[in-house]
Amino acid sequence: MCNTIPPGTPGEAHDRFAEAAAFHGHVCPGLATGYRAAEVALARLRSGRSEDEELVTIAETDACGVDGIQVLTGCTAGKGNLLFKDHGKHAFTFINRNTGAAIRVVSNPSFNIDSLDPDLAPLRARVMQGLATDAEHAEFHERTRRIVEAIMKAPAEQLFIIREVDAEIPERARIFRSVPCAKCGEMTAESRVRVEDGKFVCYACSREYSRHL
Structure with a gap:
């Protein structure tokens, strides 16, 4: 604080x-x-x-x-x-x-x-x-x-x-198409979705997959 x-x-x-x-x-x-x-x-x-x-x-x-x-x-x-x-x-x-x-x-x-x-x-x-x-x-x-x-x-x-410093110049901000999440229905930028069972799912609704113990 x-x-x-x-x-x-x-x-x-x-x-x-x-x-x-x-x-x-x-x-x-x-x-x-x-x-x-x-x-x-x-x-x-x-x-x-x-x-x-x-x-x-x-x-x-x-x-x-x-x-x-x-x-x-x-x-x-x-x-x-x-x-x-x-x-x-x-x-x-x-x-x-x-x-x-x-x-x-x-x-x-x-x-x-x-x-x-x-x-x-x-x-x-x-x-x-x-x-x-x-x-x-x-x-x-x-x-x-x-x-x-x-x-x-x-x-x-x-x-x-x-x-x-020598800095890599970041790519300019891009505007992505939005698609509905198959679970919650909320529109989500296509760069921020995952595919589950062939459907687009937002990060919040997606199931985390990990093989780490």
């Missing part, structure tokens, strides 16, 4: 951070980190916001920062240019389809939130456990706000390890 405060002022120096906070629902260090990673990508790849699939993001986490990336880069799950690898890392690969250039942006282990404010961790634990007083909630929000400000102001090289 992330440290959270209501949308407010920490991103005013960065044009669209308030929009990212509104989209995400609150301001937190994770959102700020993803937003800064997206800033790095747009600058290094000399790219504007992706209107279609000009830019591709491969995210290795599904945490808060991904929302900042969606707002700033225009890489979204719905357009098919935001792809996930469930590696549990704050690591993002950005690819410019037009030039073939790609960079990988990874959180720098030396930039540690707990080292910025060693007293935040025990306070965060009390808040998340529902044990914090009103005064402790207020203190938590203020400490979190200061950390978000630090993230938004820090040099990119302090926040991240940034390197150019």
